[in-house]
Amino acid sequence: MSNKNKLNITSALAAATCTLLGSGAAEPVQAQEELGWGFNTALLYYGEDDNRVQDLSLSVLGQRTYLDDKFLSLGLTLDTLTGASPNGALPQSVAQTFTQPSGGKTYTTPAGEFPYDDTFRDTRVAISGNWQQPLGRMSLFNVGASASKEYDYLHLGLNAKFSHDFNQRNTTVSAGLAISQDELDPVGGTPTGLTEMISASDDDGEDGEGGRRKGPAESKDIIDVVFGITQVISRNFLVQVNYSYSDSSGYLSDPYKVLTAVDGVTGDVVPVPQLPGIDGPSHLYYYEHRPDSRAKHSIYTQGKYYMDGKVLDLSYRYMTDDWEINSHTIDARLRWPTGDNRYLEPHLRFYSQTAADFYTLSLVDGDALPEYASADYRLGDFDAITAGLKYGWKTGGGNDMSVRLELYRQSGNISSTDLIGNQVGRDNYPDLNAIIFQVGYKFGK
Amino acid sequence: MTSARPERSISVEEGEGCLRGQFQAMASPCEVLCEIDDHSEARRLTSIAAAEAWRIEDKFSRYLPGNIIDRINDAAGKAVAVDPETSQLIDFAESLHNLSEGRFDITSGVLRQVWRFDGSSNIPTAAAVKKVLRRVGWHRVKWNTPQLQMLPGMEIDLGGIGKEYAVDRAATLLRDESVASFLVNFGGDLAVVREPRRRKAWKVGIESANTKSRDAGKLLSLQIGALATSGDARRYLLHEQIRYSHILDPLTGWPVPDAPHSVTVAADTCTQAGMLSTLAMLKGAQAETFLDAQMVRYWCDRG
Numbered sequence: 001m002s003n004k005n006k007l008n009i010t011s012a013l014a015a016a017t018c019t020l021l022g023s024g025a026a027e028p029v030q031a032q033e034e035l036g037w038g039f040n041t042a043l044l045y046y047g048e049d050d051n052r053v054q055d056l057s058l059s060v061l062g063q064r065t066y067l068d069d070k071f072l073s074l075g076l077t078l079d080t081l082t083g084a085s086p087n088g089a090l091p092q093s094v095a096q097t098f099t100q101p102s103g104g105k106t107y108t109t110p111a112g113e114f115p116y117d118d119t120f121r122d123t124r125v126a127i128s129g130n131w132q133q134p135l136g137r138m139s140l141f142n143v144g145a146s147a148s149k150e151y152d153y154l155h156l157g158l159n160a161k162f163s164h165d166f167n168q169r170n171t172t173v174s175a176g177l178a179i180s181q182d183e184l185d186p187v188g189g190t191p192t193g194l195t196e197m198i199s200a201s202d203d204d205g206e207d208g209e210g211g212r213r214k215g216p217a218e219s220k221d222i223i224d225v226v227f228g229i230t231q232v233i234s235r236n237f238l239v240q241v242n243y244s245y246s247d248s249s250g251y252l253s254d255p256y257k258v259l260t261a262v263d264g265v266t267g268d269v270v271p272v273p274q275l276p277g278i279d280g281p282s283h284l285y286y287y288e289h290r291p292d293s294r295a296k297h298s299i300y301t302q303g304k305y306y307m308d309g310k311v312l313d314l315s316y317r318y319m320t321d322d323w324e325i326n327s328h329t330i331d332a333r334l335r336w337p338t339g340d341n342r343y344l345e346p347h348l349r350f351y352s353q354t355a356a357d358f359y360t361l362s363l364v365d366g367d368a369l370p371e372y373a374s375a376d377y378r379l380g381d382f383d384a385i386t387a388g389l390k391y392g393w394k395t396g397g398g399n400d401m402s403v404r405l406e407l408y409r410q411s412g413n414i415s416s417t418d419l420i421g422n423q424v425g426r427d428n429y430p431d432l433n434a435i436i437f438q439v440g441y442k443f444g445k
Numbered sequence: 446m447t448s449a450r451p452e453r454s455i456s457v458e459e460g461e462g463c464l465r466g467q468f469q470a471m472a473s474p475c476e477v478l479c480e481i482d483d484h485s486e487a488r489r490l491t492s493i494a495a496a497e498a499w500r501i502e503d504k505f506s507r508y509l510p511g512n513i514i515d516r517i518n519d520a521a522g523k524a525v526a527v528d529p530e531t532s533q534l535i536d537f538a539e540s541l542h543n544l545s546e547g548r549f550d551i552t553s554g555v556l557r558q559v560w561r562f563d564g565s566s567n568i569p570t571a572a573a574v575k576k577v578l579r580r581v582g583w584h585r586v587k588w589n590t591p592q593l594q595m596l597p598g599m600e601i602d603l604g605g606i607g608k609e610y611a612v613d614r615a616a617t618l619l620r621d622e623s624v625a626s627f628l629v630n631f632g633g634d635l636a637v638v639r640e641p642r643r644r645k646a647w648k649v650g651i652e653s654a655n656t657k658s659r660d661a662g663k664l665l666s667l668q669i670g671a672l673a674t675s676g677d678a679r680r681y682l683l684h685e686q687i688r689y690s691h692i693l694d695p696l697t698g699w700p701v702p703d704a705p706h707s708v709t710v711a712a713d714t715c716t717q718a719g720m721l722s723t724l725a726m727l728k729g730a731q732a733e734t735f736l737d738a739q740m741v742r743y744w745c746d747r748g
Binding site: 009010012013014016017019020021022023026027028029030031032033034137165168169398 | 461533534536537540541544610613614617646648663664665666667668669670671672703711712713714716717718720721724733739740741742747
């Protein structure tokens with residue numbers, strides 16, 4: 001087709017249409033993409049049983065579309081955390097007294113109960129920003145930054161992602177990089193790994209040179225790299241495969257977690273003689289100590305299947321790291337329309353992990369201390385299941401509303417060969433039950 | 446345009462700052478959004494739009510025995526005299542045939558005797574396509590207004606124009622009947638009658654079967670003018686890893702390679718928008734290049 005013809009098509013078509021419709025020239029079209037802000041808000045309650053961690057979280061995500069697929073999103077999340085968290089020590093047949101992390105005071109756990117540090121209380125503010133920019137017709141570039149602040153924690157992160165469509169947009173490949181620097185300034189200072197829990201009077205709650213044996217703020221750096229491919233298999237089947245590598249280095253221990261030192265025969269705690277006027281731990285406990293680097297590899301695969309308005313979303317993740325933790329996650333969701341603009345979405349998730357190689361229930365008093373050790377239940381061998389249901393609908397004003405209720409159950413697997421003496425028959429893993437309730441509301445463009 | 450004759454009734458309900466008249470025509474849900482408050486007036490105006498849609502459907506459906514299309518397709522080589530409206534539509538189709546250098550062709554419908562786009566892998570043989578292609582081509586038709594003469598076995602189908610034409614016709618009737626602003630929407634092909642007063646613009650969503658598409662779920666605002674969409678992501682054939690779109694090239698008898706899943710175009714009238722989107726689909730991989738040259742706003746879904 002010649003250039004002249006090409007340019008004339010619009011006017012020739014206008015003339016032909018005019019003849020067909022028998023009317024005068026129509027008013028010139030005025031159509032725009034609706035550009036503006038849309039908001040995604042959610043209020044989430046997460047509550048663990050036994051008065052453990054409770055989190056109330058409010059999040060707002062604002063998204064602004066610009067011409068030509070440019071896209072800005074800004075997020076704000078506020079969390080209020082309260083409750084108690086297992087401090088890593090084992091339940092005993094006697095009461096146990098611990099020094100509070102902030103120093104100066106102690107708390108006591110009755111016999112037969114899991115020791116919880118109930119001084120745990122925090123507020124977290126997190127912000128994020130992302131900019132998406134098309135590069136030509138087939139590629140997208142995305143850059144973002146994030147920051148969050150808690151009383152004892154500061155996170156700063158940067159991320160970038162590039163994706164490219166080809167094969168008639170049936171295939172998308174992507175590569176992403178994220179770096180973050182986190183600073184940890186624990187309440188009462190940073191304890192030295194695998195040293196004895198100090199007494200309340202020794203711990204003045206100041207870090208650095210003011211208090212004894214507790215150090216100043218620490219930091220860690222994390223680099224994440226992800227490569228992904230998304231393939232449209234058929235008009236109603238989509239598959240995605242991602243590989244990601246994550247490298248953490250720096251201070252990776254939890255400054256609030258301890259390990260129980262036990263008698264090598266009885267498996268019971270070792271009492272510490274109490275000097276008059278000294279308020280300190282009743283038994284021998286050590287601050288945990290983790291390696292200062294961790295490298296994780298993950299393979300994630302997801303399939304989305306559309307069938308008559310229903311969407312089945314199945315995914316599996318395998319993660320392995322140099323702490324010897326291997327985990328499997330299977331996640332399944334089914335979005336089931338139940339009428340005009342209404343849907344139900346059942347959700348099931350199974351998770352299973354092996355323990356870190358330095359995870360141990362307790363340390364034997366008198367044995368040489370290992371290089372690394374932690375009794376944090378999150379590094380143990382455990383299985384978890386999440387079961388939930390979400391219901392969503394469109395409000396009279398055309399906005400999206402949803403409610404979600406989920407139950408989470410985590411239970412540890414402890415081999416009887418790891419138990420010493422009286423530990424047999426005791427509860428050694430703090431199993432966890434939690435409830436998650438979320439209300440979501442989406443409005444704007 | 447379909448043979449199934451659904452119940453022809455209209456309903457009017459409360460919309461957001463407007464009344465929404467609804468009915469079924471041309472195998473599509475149709476609606477007329479009226480910026481008026483009087484239910485009986487909205488019902489009267491919707492009835493006018495519906496009557497026009499049903500009239501055009503009945504007159505030009507290629508499935509209804511006895512109508513003008515049936516008489517033309519059943520003429521077995523004899524010349525048929527057509528009425529003025531049919532004559533104008535055929536003239537229009539002939540203009541498009543010339544503008545598209547033969548790719549827009551109202552005689553291409555018989556290719557569907559060998560191509561069935563049902564998501565299956567039933568690809569016809571080259572010989573079968575070649576055979577049916579002998580009965581395709583506007584150049585084989587003798588058109589001396591108002592006399593139309595075709596070879597036996599040839600058929601015409603105005604389905605590619607009908608819906609957009611019906612939208613513009615209904616819009617014209619509503620403009621003459623009322624001073625209010627309307628959005629006439631026949632299954633996604635739509636036109637605005639007068640700029641709205643209660644809102645800055647009518648809001649229209651572009652839907653896509655594929656949520657991965659960049660242009661899926663976009664919201665457009667239309668103050669005046671029209672939008673039309675060509676293509677259907679649900680209609681295709683998959684054979685030996687090649688996806689065949691349902692857009693057939695009447696010059697080759699085969700699907701246009703690399704056609705977008707769908708193209709939405711904004712233009713002054715729905716007919717213009719519809720023809721530009723159809724011509725763009727026929728351009729296959731060059732759809733966007735073609736539309737860029739036409740200086741129109743468009744949204745191309747390559748899912």
